[in-house]
Amino acid sequence: MLDLLWLVPALPLAGALVLLAGGLHFGKRTTTAVGVGSAGLALAAVAAILVQYAGMHGETVARHVFNWISAGDVTVDFALRLDPLSAVMLSFVTLVGFVIHVYSIGYMHTEGDRAYARFFAYLNLFMFAMLTLVLGANLVVMFIGWEGVGLCSYLLIGFYFDKEYCAAAGIKAFVVNRIGDFGFLLAIFWAFKVFGTVDFAGMAAALAADPTRYAAAVTPIALLLFVGAVGKSAQLPLYVWLPDAMAGPTPVSALIHAATMVTAGVYMVVRCNFIYRLSPTAMLVVAAVGGVTALFAATIGIAQNDIKKVLAYSTVSQLGYMFLAAGAGAFAGGIFHVFTHAFFKACLFLGAGSVIHACSGEQDMRKMGGLARKIPVTYWTFMVATLALCGIPPFAGFFSKDEILGRVFAAGAGNLNGFGASYLVLWVLGLAAAFLTAFYMFRAVYMTFHGEFRGTPEQWHHVHESPGSMTWPLKILAAGSAVVGLLGVGRAITFGTDLNWFENFLHRVAPTVEVEHAPSLGTEWVLILISVAVAVAGILLARRFYFGAEAFVAPRRIAERAPALYAAVANKYYVDEAYDRAVVRPLGKLAHFSWKGIDTIAIDGTLNASAFFTEIAGDLLRFLQTGNVRNYALFVLGGAVAAAAWLLL
Amino acid sequence: MTVPTTHFVIFAALLFAIGAAGVLVRRSGISILLGIELMLNAANLALVAFGRQHGQLDAQVFVFFVMAVAAAEVAVGLALLVAIFRKQRSIDVDRLNVMRW
Amino acid sequence: MMGTAVFYLVAVVGVVSALVAVSHKNPVVNVLSLVVTLFCIAVSYALLGAEFLAAAQILVYAGAILVLFLFVVMLLGAPEEPPVGERRPFQRVAGLALAGIAAAGSIAVLAGIRVAAPAGAAQGTAEALGRLLVGPYLFAFEFISVLLLAAMVGALMLVKRKH
Numbered sequence: 001m002l003d004l005l006w007l008v009p010a011l012p013l014a015g016a017l018v019l020l021a022g023g024l025h026f027g028k029r030t031t032t033a034v035g036v037g038s039a040g041l042a043l044a045a046v047a048a049i050l051v052q053y054a055g056m057h058g059e060t061v062a063r064h065v066f067n068w069i070s071a072g073d074v075t076v077d078f079a080l081r082l083d084p085l086s087a088v089m090l091s092f093v094t095l096v097g098f099v100i101h102v103y104s105i106g107y108m109h110t111e112g113d114r115a116y117a118r119f120f121a122y123l124n125l126f127m128f129a130m131l132t133l134v135l136g137a138n139l140v141v142m143f144i145g146w147e148g149v150g151l152c153s154y155l156l157i158g159f160y161f162d163k164e165y166c167a168a169a170g171i172k173a174f175v176v177n178r179i180g181d182f183g184f185l186l187a188i189f190w191a192f193k194v195f196g197t198v199d200f201a202g203m204a205a206a207l208a209a210d211p212t213r214y215a216a217a218v219t220p221i222a223l224l225l226f227v228g229a230v231g232k233s234a235q236l237p238l239y240v241w242l243p244d245a246m247a248g249p250t251p252v253s254a255l256i257h258a259a260t261m262v263t264a265g266v267y268m269v270v271r272c273n274f275i276y277r278l279s280p281t282a283m284l285v286v287a288a289v290g291g292v293t294a295l296f297a298a299t300i301g302i303a304q305n306d307i308k309k310v311l312a313y314s315t316v317s318q319l320g321y322m323f324l325a326a327g328a329g330a331f332a333g334g335i336f337h338v339f340t341h342a343f344f345k346a347c348l349f350l351g352a353g354s355v356i357h358a359c360s361g362e363q364d365m366r367k368m369g370g371l372a373r374k375i376p377v378t379y380w381t382f383m384v385a386t387l388a389l390c391g392i393p394p395f396a397g398f399f400s401k402d403e404i405l406g407r408v409f410a411a412g413a414g415n416l417n418g419f420g421a422s423y424l425v426l427w428v429l430g431l432a433a434a435f436l437t438a439f440y441m442f443r444a445v446y447m448t449f450h451g452e453f454r455g456t457p458e459q460w461h462h463v464h465e466s467p468g469s470m471t472w473p474l475k476i477l478a479a480g481s482a483v484v485g486l487l488g489v490g491r492a493i494t495f496g497t498d499l500n501w502f503e504n505f506l507h508r509v510a511p512t513v514e515v516e517h518a519p520s521l522g523t524e525w526v527l528i529l530i531s532v533a534v535a536v537a538g539i540l541l542a543r544r545f546y547f548g549a550e551a552f553v554a555p556r557r558i559a560e561r562a563p564a565l566y567a568a569v570a571n572k573y574y575v576d577e578a579y580d581r582a583v584v585r586p587l588g589k590l591a592h593f594s595w596k597g598i599d600t601i602a603i604d605g606t607l608n609a610s611a612f613f614t615e616i617a618g619d620l621l622r623f624l625q626t627g628n629v630r631n632y633a634l635f636v637l638g639g640a641v642a643a644a645a646w647l648l649l
Numbered sequence: 650m651t652v653p654t655t656h657f658v659i660f661a662a663l664l665f666a667i668g669a670a671g672v673l674v675r676r677s678g679i680s681i682l683l684g685i686e687l688m689l690n691a692a693n694l695a696l697v698a699f700g701r702q703h704g705q706l707d708a709q710v711f712v713f714f715v716m717a718v719a720a721a722e723v724a725v726g727l728a729l730l731v732a733i734f735r736k737q738r739s740i741d742v743d744r745l746n747v748m749r750w
Numbered sequence: 751m752m753g754t755a756v757f758y759l760v761a762v763v764g765v766v767s768a769l770v771a772v773s774h775k776n777p778v779v780n781v782l783s784l785v786v787t788l789f790c791i792a793v794s795y796a797l798l799g800a801e802f803l804a805a806a807q808i809l810v811y812a813g814a815i816l817v818l819f820l821f822v823v824m825l826l827g828a829p830e831e832p833p834v835g836e837r838r839p840f841q842r843v844a845g846l847a848l849a850g851i852a853a854a855g856s857i858a859v860l861a862g863i864r865v866a867a868p869a870g871a872a873q874g875t876a877e878a879l880g881r882l883l884v885g886p887y888l889f890a891f892e893f894i895s896v897l898l899l900a901a902m903v904g905a906l907m908l909v910k911r912k913h
Binding site for chain 2: 753754757761764765768769771772773777780781784787788791794795797798799800802803806807810811814815816818819822823825826829830837838841842844845846848849850852853856857860861863878879882883887890894897898900901902904905906908909
């Protein structure tokens, strides 16, 4: 089965091609069969492969698919690589992907046949790109997948392309991603120049053999790769596309902007950990950007009123945690959070989709409320996922978030790479973000599901539970959010016994950077209790503000007392407006000048001028056509004499 | 002593020039054809003169064929002239100027 | 000595009659003076040792081609060139100038050419030429007949009246 590794990305690609070619004529049944079927087959293939891989003790398997680039010294093969890291990614990408495909059947049911087919075609194409990204054995194949997911993100965000803001959001996502991709490309070129290969195994071997030789190149390459990750995974300062990406259909938000595409940046950093661990500066940068983003996005989340936007900022914030972990050397911890986050965030988004579906398209939480009674399945799955996100034991998020915060504190206390103080500051930021995360998530829960319904009676009348195709995915993902945490139970929780299957599984390819003085068991338990307490405090504050008879009183008072602050937070600190002034408008002016000045005047003008001169030449040369035979004879003889003179003289 | 080749060449060149002048200056079709004949003969003469220098007869064979071709060309040319005359009742070639800008 | 004198005589007569051939206004005079020129050229051939060609020149050119010319001139009623003044002075001047340049150029280039004559120069007899014609140049010889056929047919087609 391992030889058929190429089937894993190929099956969704086949589905996408079939749907792109014939989707215009398919009915919904055929489209569903092809679209969801290919995702299901990919899942089955992955399951079979993983079953076989389980008995291989974490060795790396490389499969060469075809010779791709071979130009002189540059050789890049299209090769796939299965190792513990890509196995983990494969598992949840295909599982969550398949579940979301099923969800989309119900969610997109009201669309026309052609739009339905288009949706599944793009979704399949996305799966292909993501799987290529995950399975790539070298940076270039990974980049193909990287670009592919960016493209599909654009196509899917702008799915309702006749709406101006959707199309604009798609373009914004693509352009901002591109900025990151530029950094990634530079890193690829530099890596190729330095190592002579961009194959992961090759680069790791080169660095292991002779680290000092590459010392000067490691930091810039790591930082450039991180620029790519910042774009793709929506960190500061390139996060601005993710909230706007909520304009796409909710399954898209769930799959791409929660579970899979945005985690590609984290995956890439962890994949290249053999580069990062040699560059303390780069690791600190990664951790710092991650930590600051985590807090920054959390502060914005507390004032958002659109349920999907809350989840979007939450995603940005959680991605920050993942980078924070990677920057502190806890590569396995970061991937573990990717894994758990995929389950609970996808569940939250799909739940939000269910809520929106129930409220006949309403997304503003101020117009919701009291929905728990009418849509219990959605409510309970949403609650489970929220608890997981807030880091409440025994749900999944607790284990992964605690692992991260524990490792960051250990890095701080153990003075990892000499930046101990910075890591401790970042730990504090992480705690603050955890507090705010719990706060805004329960704010969302209370506003949406509790209290009185604040919408129109008409909407209330229509509120209904979603069909089975939508609730079953919710149940599956909620169950996942509840239990997958047990895969990576930290050592402290088990009082020293190493039951952390996840970390051990990834040990060979993404070993954690250990600090000299690991914190004691007691310290670790104190940390656990602090982080849980912080989360509970956030929940209680949200309860105080948004639940019960006194709901909304306190927040309103705060907003009235500090209007400027409230406005700043509610308007996302005006970052988009600043970008517009600083970047977008000057580029627009440049584009306008290029169009009017250069293209129209210079280039078109040159062409027109050459045409004009040809015309003039024609007008002048016309006079040679006298029609007189003797003139022509004269020219013939003249030409003959000239030619003879030329040849003989 | 035999006449040097140069003399013949000069003679041929003069005849050629006269023939060319005749073609370019005269307006009558017959005169033009006559001029062409003269040019052909001048070329033939030069050919034979140089051929004698080489000592081979190939030049003379060439001249033979040129004569045959000239005969064919005259036949066709005169036929053309007759056709033109029938059309416009005159052999002035300047009147054949329809194909111009 | 004798040869040189003949040559000069022939050359002068030839040039003079050529001038008459292209400049006289009566077409019959033109044709007849061209006959004289061709005769001079035939003598030159003889001087050059090309006896067969000399005979062929008189037979074919003077005897056939120029007679044909005469036929056509008579058929067209010996038309003279219309006495309207030359409306194209440029053509005239340019034509004369070009002819002069051609002459001067060819003399300048060709006159000085010397080729070493091999011993035992071939005789331009009919037999020698004949051997060449049916030997190396057989194909061209045969093909010329096709060409003449084509010319005949073409000439006939051109003057055919439509009934």
